[in-house]
Amino acid sequence: MPKPATSTNAIPLETSIPAAPLEAILCTDELHRRPSRPPDYEKENQALVKLVSALADSPGTILQSLAETILDITQCDSAGLSLLTRDGKTPDVCGERFYWPAIAGMWNPHVGGGTPRNFGPCGDVLDQNRTLLFRHFERRYPYLMPVIPAAEECLLVPFYVAGEAVGTIWAITHSDRRKFDAEDDRVMASLGKFASSAYQALMHIEGLKFQVAEREKAEAEVRELASGLEAKIRRLVEANVVGIVMWNLEGAITEANDAFLRMVQYDRKDLASGRVRWMDLTPAEWRDRDEKALADLKATGIFQPFEKEYFRKDGSRVPVLLGGTFFEGSGNEGVAFVLDLTEQKRAERALRRSEAFLAESQHLSQIGSFSWRPAIDEITWSEQLYRIYELEIGAPVTLELIRTRVHPEDVSLIEKMIDQAGDGGHGFEWQYRLLMPDRSIKYMHAVAHSIRDQDGQLEYIAAVQDVTARRLTEEARDKARSELAHVARVMSLGALTASIAHEVNQPLSGIITNASTCLRMLDANPPNVDGARETTQRTIRDGHRAADVITRLRALFSRKEAPIEPVDLSDATREVIELTRNDLQRNLVAVRTELADDLPLVMGDRIQLQQVIMNLIRNASDAMRDIEDRPRQLTITTERDESDLVQLTVQDSGTGFEPESMNNLFESFYTTKSDGMGMGLSVSRSIIEHHNGRLWANLNDGVGATFSFSIPGAASVAGAAGPNEIAVKDQKHATRSV
């Protein structure tokens, strides 16, 4: 039915609320009470013939022809069709709306509009399932009120397809110049039947149209696909990224792209001559593989890619990956792609070689490696790591498995590392122990760093070294060093004790002998008082002598009484000579001294300097211990050298030292003595360098060696309070080499 002329086809719900009951607008009963016009069968037949012709010639306009025929035959003012629809533009019996595909007469401008199924005269007709005559139906359907011209009467006839109502035909008068009657009812019923046929024809035509359209669409897609595929294949062939060949089962290659020809070193002339045959290109040992591919081809139409080799023109071989298929509908010819694997094979060989090198290196260096992806807990070990852990190579590695080998005391350490590692990317270095099944312990040193793989996942790469041998060596060395230090202490203490005992025992011996003599003299009859007095005086003298020895020893060995002070090196040397006199005499060493009287004072630690002097004298004495064929001569000299430094020289006639060991003499634990500790010269050099001086050694022209040191005079460091301050002003001396 027509919609309001001023709005769209949609009918607002609020305007669809019925205002008057259906009975109030129906006057169907009047149709047969009114005087009826006579039937005009001729006109009716002409119209129907015309409609049938139109249905055959132009089915697309048949509905509009039907509307015009209704207008013509009933002499009404507007006529048309309403069809159920879903989408508002195509017929559908399940639709919830009506649409108007054709209108003739005064309401023709409303073609294409529509109304809801349940709010209009068409819906009421379908519900009543009969022809209805309405008068001023806008009284029930307010949305029709604004429609101009308004309908006076409307004759509505339902029509059916396969027993199902699909729509209505209608005729409207807009004035009372004529009223519908029984003849109109009969004609409309007749036209309703035609409408049903037209509807079916139309639906059939629409169905055909749809099928044609679908087929055309499908054909177009196939054509597009085919043209696209062809273009792609052509691009693939011409791009020469892979080799492509056309072949037949007789062994010929009928066509090939440049990539393939380059691969096998043939050219287009060779190809045209028919010399390039796949059978001939295949080495004998690959023929069986070809046979299998041919069998697959015959069975399935394709052969899956496989690796083989071809002969090049020069007789060398090229490794390739080959896959192919028959042409569609052909049982003899086909196409194949050929991929040159030369680089890949070379890379594989290089990789295998590299992996072999790595494995050998790991084996030689006792270094294993592993990777760990915390997110998925995937751990991969190198073979060497399996060997270190003494686990079967290839066994699945889990944290639980690792824990079975880690020393119980180090398990918490490992767990802590794992926790930290799982939190994010870090570099790690750690040491831990393994407790092997035989209860032996292995020491491990591991270094790990994190990377992100191509998926952005955290991965740790780690190197693990078995440092057991090194660790045991270090422990042995530390133990030896500790024992050595202990021996040195004990020996030093023993030597010190012996030295003190010797120095003290001499005067003690005099004291006791004098005292014994004194007693005997006093016990004599008469007592020898004069003798007793003399021996007592000697006792007192020897007591003082013993006290002097103790004082000297205390000064020598007590650090507390050793401030930085001006030191006369000649005096300090005399004191040391006095202390070592007995030792030297025992060793039959003749001492000659040339100690300068006008030597500048030096600023320093007197006791430390005396320790150095004593050490040099004792070394010289020791170096001459086994000398029997010449005098054991020791010459000690102090002097001011040409650079105004104070120099002390200790020259001996001993065994000397090997010239090549010159640089090692001052290192700790280096010694030329069979029973020496090698500490004296090292400590001595440190002391002298602390005094901004230097200590050095020379071999004599004749026999023996000379050890010397020189240190700056106090005058050149006026105002300095100690050796550290001296260092600033006399650095050139401190840096002179030994």
Add this chain to the structure above:
Amino acid sequence: MVNGPLISVVDDDESVRESLPDLLKEFGFSARAFSSAEEFLASNHLNQTRCLILDVAMPGLSGPDLQRELKHRRREIPIVFITAQRDENVRPRLLAQGAVECLFKPFSDSDLLAALNNALRRT
């Protein structure tokens, strides 16, 4: 008082040379002191000396050197060694080489007297 057998003392330590002869005289011996082995060898008391109290370590010829020299001269005088160096290895070695005794300084007068009596019994 000084008519007893001659005991010669050889020691580079002055206090020994001064104190020991007086004690020996108190024991009833005659006594002479020398500061070195060379001095003793050069003296004219070699033949009169009935016992030698000899320091082990001395500049020049040591005590053992003097012992060897006397053997070489076939002038074997009983020797009591004295030393301030308390080296337990020294004593058995010296005794093995013929010394009567080896006393560590300081020693008691009774030990010295016992050693001297031993020495004089050998002659």
